Amino acid sequence: MGAGHRHELYLPGxxxxxxxxxxxxxxxxxxxxxxxxxxxREAFWAFGLYAVLLAAVAAVARVPAxxxxxxxxxxxxxxxxxxxxxxxxxGERVSVLGLSLSAPGLWAAWNILAKATLGVVxxxxxxxxxxxxxxxxxxQRLRLPSLLVQIAxxxxxxxxxxxxxxxxxxxxxxxxxxxxxxxxxxxxxxxxAGALFIRSYExxxxxHLAMLSRGYTGSMPIIDEMSASVVQWASALALPAAALAVxxxxx
Amino acid sequence: xxVTPVSPASSETVNSLEVSxxxxxxxxxxxxxxxVDLAIGRGERVALLGPNGAGKTTLVMHLNGILTPxxxxxxxxxxxxxxxxxxxxxxxxxxxFQDPDDQLFMPTVRDDVAFGPANAGLRGAELDRVVTGALAxxxxxxxxxxxxxxxxxxxxxxxxxxxxxAMEPEILVLDEPSSNLDPAARRExxxxxxxxxxxxxxxxxDLPYALELCERSLILSGGVIAADGxxxxxxxxxxxxxxxxxxxxxxxAIPSL
Numbered sequence: 001m002g003a004g005h006r007h008e009l010y011l012p013g014x015x016x017x018x019x020x021x022x023x024x025x026x027x028x029x030x031x032x033x034x035x036x037x038x039x040x041r042e043a044f045w046a047f048g049l050y051a052v053l054l055a056a057v058a059a060v061a062r063v064p065a066x067x068x069x070x071x072x073x074x075x076x077x078x079x080x081x082x083x084x085x086x087x088x089x090x091g092e093r094v095s096v097l098g099l100s101l102s103a104p105g106l107w108a109a110w111n112i113l114a115k116a117t118l119g120v121v122x123x124x125x126x127x128x129x130x131x132x133x134x135x136x137x138x139x140q141r142l143r144l145p146s147l148l149v150q151i152a153x154x155x156x157x158x159x160x161x162x163x164x165x166x167x168x169x170x171x172x173x174x175x176x177x178x179x180x181x182x183x184x185x186x187x188x189x190x191x192x193a194g195a196l197f198i199r200s201y202e203x204x205x206x207x208h209l210a211m212l213s214r215g216y217t218g219s220m221p222i223i224d225e226m227s228a229s230v231v232q233w234a235s236a237l238a239l240p241a242a243a244l245a246v247x248x249x250x251x
Numbered sequence: 252x253x254v255t256p257v258s259p260a261s262s263e264t265v266n267s268l269e270v271s272x273x274x275x276x277x278x279x280x281x282x283x284x285x286x287v288d289l290a291i292g293r294g295e296r297v298a299l300l301g302p303n304g305a306g307k308t309t310l311v312m313h314l315n316g317i318l319t320p321x322x323x324x325x326x327x328x329x330x331x332x333x334x335x336x337x338x339x340x341x342x343x344x345x346x347x348f349q350d351p352d353d354q355l356f357m358p359t360v361r362d363d364v365a366f367g368p369a370n371a372g373l374r375g376a377e378l379d380r381v382v383t384g385a386l387a388x389x390x391x392x393x394x395x396x397x398x399x400x401x402x403x404x405x406x407x408x409x410x411x412x413x414x415x416x417a418m419e420p421e422i423l424v425l426d427e428p429s430s431n432l433d434p435a436a437r438r439e440x441x442x443x444x445x446x447x448x449x450x451x452x453x454x455x456x457d458l459p460y461a462l463e464l465c466e467r468s469l470i471l472s473g474g475v476i477a478a479d480g481x482x483x484x485x486x487x488x489x490x491x492x493x494x495x496x497x498x499x500x501x502x503x504a505i506p507s508l
Contacts, residue, residue: 133358133398153358160400161352206353213315213346214367214418215338221369223362223378 009071009127016235017061017129021228022138024236029126031240035247036118041111043250047118053242054121063128068121071128075120082109082116132156141226146219153220154207162200169196265329266290267422267450268314273323274474275309283309285474286323291422296444296451298461298482301471302496307426307454310471314424314452315344328421342371345415345449347425351407355399360391360410363399367418385417386410389443405436409443422450429457458486458499470495 017025032050039046058068089105096106126135133156140149169192180189228236268291275284283306291297301307312318313325316337325332327343348354357363364382373381386392389409399407408428415423428444429437441464444451455461461468461482468485470478472495478485485491486505492498499505 133362136358154356157356157358157398157400158352203353206348206350207356209317210346210348210354211356211366212317213341213344214414215341215370216366217370221366223365223369 009124010131011063011067011128013062013129015061015129017057017125020129020232020236021141021226022130022134023141023226024138024228024233025126025130026135026138026142028236028239029122031237032122032243033119035240035243036115039115039247039250041107041114046246046250047114049246050118050243051121053239053246054118054125057125057239061125061129063125067128068124071124072117072120075116078112078116082112085109085112137224137226140220140222150220158200158203161203162196165199166196265293266326267293267295267328268452269324269326270310270313271324271326273310273313273320273325275313275318275321277309283474284313287471287474287476289469289476289479291450291452293421293450294448295467296453296465298465298468299452299454299471300456300458300461300468300485300495300497301454302456305471305495306474307471311346311424311426311454314422315341315346342367342418343421345418345420345423347408347411347415347423347428349426349430351399351404351411354411354414355407358398359395360386360397360399360402361395363410364395364414364417367414371418381417381419385413388416388447389413390439403436405432405439408432408436408440412440412443416447416449420449422452423447424452424454426454427457428453429455429460456497458492458497459503462486462505470497472496 036047036050039050058065085108086101086105087099089102089108091105092103093100094103094106095101130138133153136149136153136156139152140146173188173192178185178188268289270287270289273284273287274282276282287306287310299307299310309318313320313332314327316332316334319332319334327340330336330339330343332340355363357366361382364385365378368378368381382395383392386395389412391406391409391413394402394406394410399410402410412423412425425444428440432440437460441460444453444464451465453461453465465482467480468478468482469476470485470491477495478491483505486499
């Protein structure tokens with residue numbers, strides 16, 4: 001499953017964007033998102049320019065539009081919510097295609113849609129050009145709390161193992177004639193989940209022993225020295241800088 | 252022999268591993284070891300045989316200080332296993348666990364092999380050299396960039412061996428090295444182990460594998476060393492094996508020299 005995710009999001013390549021150190025890209029995406037969120041919702045043309053900026057990054061990274069669009073499915077729940085707001089919103093009503101909608105609601109929906117979409121596309125571009133483990137190296141490099149980074153790292157590594165264990169337990173259940181039909185089967189599923197938890201917990205203990213055996217003292221050693229040059233920082237931060245310039249004009 | 256000065260072993264006469272009068276009871280009171288005595292010389296390959304529940308794993312846990320002796324002592328290359336020597340000891344004892352998924356916890360093979368040496372403070376080119384060397388010794392150099400969960404079981408076990416080889420241990424301790432391996436993977440691992448120039452202690456109940464790889468064997472049974480001698484002689488003694496719940500597989504005859 002984890003492996004599947006890797007192939008789903010990451011698009012192997014050797015573009016200038018792929019080659020940037022992850023810490024630069026992480027910070028660039030974060031800064032870009034902050035600028036986007038800070039933009040007043042009335043500045044339609046600013047959002048248009050942001051989209052053009054992202055399209056330019058995608059072009060440099062050679063990430064095809066289809067790749068980005070398909071992965072935007074993650075945004076769907078927010079979109080549905082955004083569509084609901086004008087319908088249930090209060091205040092001044094306007095008539096659109098025969099529907100009576102709330103004007104403040106429309107503004108709120110536009111605000112959510114535009115900003116979320118830009119944020120999601122920026123993240124997809126980050127994920128398409130950076131392997132998950134490298135993203136974590138970048139996070140480590142940016143001195144994010146090391147415990148959180150380690151937890152994410154182990155999740156990445158053991159997701160496959162745990163999903164495999166879950167699958168074996170399901171096969172074992174089903175080969176003895178079990179089929180989850182209705183609520184009466186919930187206790188069985190719950191017990192399986194409990195067993196899975198205990199197995200994972202015990203594996204965690206064994207992994208910890210293995211780590212201790214190789215001299216682990218509480219922090220992950222930095223294996224790859226990935227220092228970023230000024231040029232790399234500058235090229236990564238060009239995206240939020242350009243967005244900031246747009247924002248400056250919009251204000 | 253039990254009181255050894257804390258100094259790195261320099262002469263060839265120091266044994267890789269010395270265990271003397273080691274006894275241990277689990278916190279719940281179950282006594283697992285009742286006074287184990289053994290010594291393994293530098294460069295030896297020794298098999299530790301014993302039925303399930305004989306205390307093999309408990310003994311292994313003492314070798315790098317995961318458990319601390321209730322009574323007696325463990326000395327590795329002249330350094331006693333104590334709270335204050337743990338860091339040093341863990342560098343000297345390379346433990347290869349039974350399930351490689353427990354041992355390979357980093358995102359790629361290369362990172363995993365680098366974990367131990369990086370904890371010991373190696374960086375940059377020197378770290379690369381150690382990692383490349385260890386992977387080359389187990390024939391897994393081409394897989395350095397791969398995530399461990401994309402490898403076959405046999406490959407994972409070989410990488411697990413590389414992770415501890417990278418620490419240049421005094422002694423390599425393998426827990427059931429042949430478990431879950433198909434015959435080809437089993438043979439490949441045997442070839443690798445034979446090619447290594449380190450002391451090996453192999454914990455197993457796979458008697459043919461012990462015979463194939465180790466000149467000498469110990470039988471651990473009921474928490475004590477019940478026999479110690481050339482593997483060939485121990486395995487030929489049917490009475491001894493039966494007494495300790497060990498059996499050669501059906502149809503297996505000890506090949507003549």
